[in-house]
Amino acid sequence: MASRQFDLITLGTGAALPARGRYPTAQLLVIHGAPYLIDCGEGTQERLRSMGFPFHRIDHIFISHLHGDHYLGLMGLISTLHLMGRSRKLHVHGPAALKEIIDVQFRASQTYLRFPLEVQALEPENGRLAWSDSRVTVTLLALRHRIPCTGFVFEEKRALRSLRTERIAEIPNFMRAQIKRGEDMRLPDGTKVPNSALTHEPRPARRYAYCSDTAYAPELIPWIQDVDLLYHEATFTKQLAARAKETMHSTAEQAAMLARDAGARALLLGHFSSRYKSTGAVLEEARAVFPKAIASEEGKLYRVPERTTESS
């Protein structure tokens, strides 16, 4: 069985003005072994390389918006995949203008990619489906920023139901796959054994919500309710609430309020303004509202634990 780990690696934690050793935004979400890249600031490929991450395995890149600190590493990453001889399709999901930005540059460099590149234009709308495969379903969040900006909710696909040890002997081999998918068992005499008597409920699906960049947006709450991990930008402390409002960013307190009010199980903060030498004050402000806040660090892995099964 493939690993069912659900890991987030933060590659960059800085805001628009890079400084203090922080890199612009990029994250790698690894679901059941498959990497999904979220935003791709300048130098993302360099960070992936220095981590030794086999980034040719990335098949999906999600770009939240077209401020440079969230996408300027994309062209270089795509070019490198091309030079490495990629043949598998690459999906890029992002704002509509991204396709023109990619096209104008490959036209200038007379680059004809050796692999299919599919650029999907995203319309920020809460709950809209962006992608679904065997591991994950990705839906959108409409964030509040100076230009159209999309958040993402990644929900893992649940495992199959597992057969109850004490009933396995009764279940013919040929029926096991459909029973693991939730069907009831029909006996030769026509009687029906309900699935719940034969299987255990799989663990609930874990969810990761990514909110960057955005002003405080409580209308998101129903869409991120009860997420296992919420990433929310915290560019400023509340002392600079006016600056946050003006630039359509959030304070650490606002990020924490959202996490608290949505019942998130953990909150990861990032996109720290270069004015903060350390993240201490940002973290302290968030923890006063939501104790399970963490400040993201470059290159660090956050493992989202399996939830305990709701019924068994």
Add this chain to the structure above:
Amino acid sequence: MASRQFDLITLGTGAALPARGRYPTAQLLVIHGAPYLIDCGEGTQERLRSMGFPFHRIDHIFISHLHGDHYLGLMGLISTLHLMGRSRKLHVHGPAALKEIIDVQFRASQTYLRFPLEVQALEPENGRLAWSDSRVTVTLLALRHRIPCTGFVFEEKRALRSLRTERIAEIPNFMRAQIKRGEDMRLPDGTKVPNSALTHEPRPARRYAYCSDTAYAPELIPWIQDVDLLYHEATFTKQLAARAKETMHSTAEQAAMLARDAGARALLLGHFSSRYKSTGAVLEEARAVFPKAIASEEGKLYRVPERTTESS
């Protein structure tokens, strides 16, 4: 008097596929204290920052061509200058399509720069004037590459002539400036004292030629004759001459032949293919033809010495 140093700093020495800790191409030429940036691969701003270089002082950026490893750091650098509050004009000199590439991205991010950005379209033509100011004259080289590619020759402006110590007393104060510029001295009785009797010749102008990326192009020789420092790409060793020809790059031997035949005073090699773990073989091959070859290193400064005065 301002420093008359003529320094080259190589920020990136790798080829298109970044690897082995090498960064894509970028160089900083500092002439009499003023920095000129030559090419700007991804992550250039990060390297300038980690060196502690005050890159807000850069007023001119020269881009040789639109392969990503030579320009993908430009948007991020311009954005950072904008966020740092720049108001002074920035000149970018590069291929015509560069303006569209910049415009489409700033349109998408709704960025309205707070400083004037002048993007000059360059037509690769040997000897064509690209820029001239009080420190330098920049002319172009038509390189041979898969897409239009421009090399650059940076020639420093010579210092003023210096007054001969033993004649200073004879020269009225008000005439000194014009005599330092080379004029003869007219005495009240109409007789003329030739300038050469009153002044020393200033030191000859130093020249730096930048050739990247290019196939072997001996037609450049008259344009780079006798340069103080020649940078020439050496992507491959001659064992891969066929690959060099196909991709329109040079071997180390070809770079060295050009340096030798142009009578360059020193040769700096770069743009090393990621297949070479170290630059030893590349350098050895070049030195067999041109002993004063050097392999460029990331972040290293090469000081071009003053030439001795030709006459005094």
